[in-house]
Amino acid sequence: MEHRVSPAVLAGIDALSALPAHVFERLARELKAQRFDKGETIVRFNDSSRDLFVILNGAVRVSLIGSTGRALTYQILEAGEMFGEVAAVDGLPRTANVLAERESVVASLSPQSFEALALGEPAFAIAILRRLARLNRRLTNRLFEYHAYDVRGRVYLELLRLDESEDDDIVITDRDMASRVGTTRENVSRIHGALREQGLLERNGSRLKVLDRRRLEAMLPDCEFG
Numbered sequence: 001m002e003h004r005v006s007p008a009v010l011a012g013i014d015a016l017s018a019l020p021a022h023v024f025e026r027l028a029r030e031l032k033a034q035r036f037d038k039g040e041t042i043v044r045f046n047d048s049s050r051d052l053f054v055i056l057n058g059a060v061r062v063s064l065i066g067s068t069g070r071a072l073t074y075q076i077l078e079a080g081e082m083f084g085e086v087a088a089v090d091g092l093p094r095t096a097n098v099l100a101e102r103e104s105v106v107a108s109l110s111p112q113s114f115e116a117l118a119l120g121e122p123a124f125a126i127a128i129l130r131r132l133a134r135l136n137r138r139l140t141n142r143l144f145e146y147h148a149y150d151v152r153g154r155v156y157l158e159l160l161r162l163d164e165s166e167d168d169d170i171v172i173t174d175r176d177m178a179s180r181v182g183t184t185r186e187n188v189s190r191i192h193g194a195l196r197e198q199g200l201l202e203r204n205g206s207r208l209k210v211l212d213r214r215r216l217e218a219m220l221p222d223c224e225f226g
Contacts, residue, residue: 005031033107036100043098050111052088058104073179153223154181169207
């Protein structure tokens with residue numbers, strides 16, 4: 001079932017917030033919003049679709065599935081984020097799977113509307129360029145981390161990143177953390193346990209709280225590959 005998108009809602013999307021009012025009006029007419037249940041697939045890896053997506057409510061998981069069936073999560077995107085920019089720009093197949101992390105409302109913009117907006121509205125084109133630059137920086141940082149740090153270091157870095165972005169406790173399971181840093185749930189459990197013993201991490205179910213960012217940051221050099 002499709003839902004209408006209001007210009008006011010679009011104005012609250014971080015990636016689009018600098019656009020002029022008439023572009024919000026145009027986007028509201030051309031975006032098609034749809035509700036997805038938790039776990040439902042929105043985009044499949046290697047799919048030929050080229051729509052751009054805006055998350056209006058909920059969250060999505062961007063991941064790839066390895067040959068063993070283990071999922072490697074690139075990122076969890078919350079309401080106010082976009083995805084699908086790469087295929088929308090270059091027209092090539094999708095680079096990852098995107099699933100609803102929880103019940104979500106996601107709006108899609110067709111390739112035809114995307115190209116018309118990019119060519120006719122410089123502010124929209126700049127917003128997309130900035131999104132692509134941000135994505136490039138994120139992936140470059142992740143690539144560096146995989147080559148520069150052992151598993152402990154990657155877990156520490158992810159905890160520090162999540163601690164910085166969350167208002168309250170970090171909500172993440174060991175399995176999800178393992179997916180993000182490219183290791184096993186057992187390894188993550190051991191690392192989290194060691195951090196709790198050192199008084200650096202507090203745990204309550206799937207909720208984590210970093211208790212001393214400075215000490216955790218100071219431990220990173222010992223996790224670098226020689």
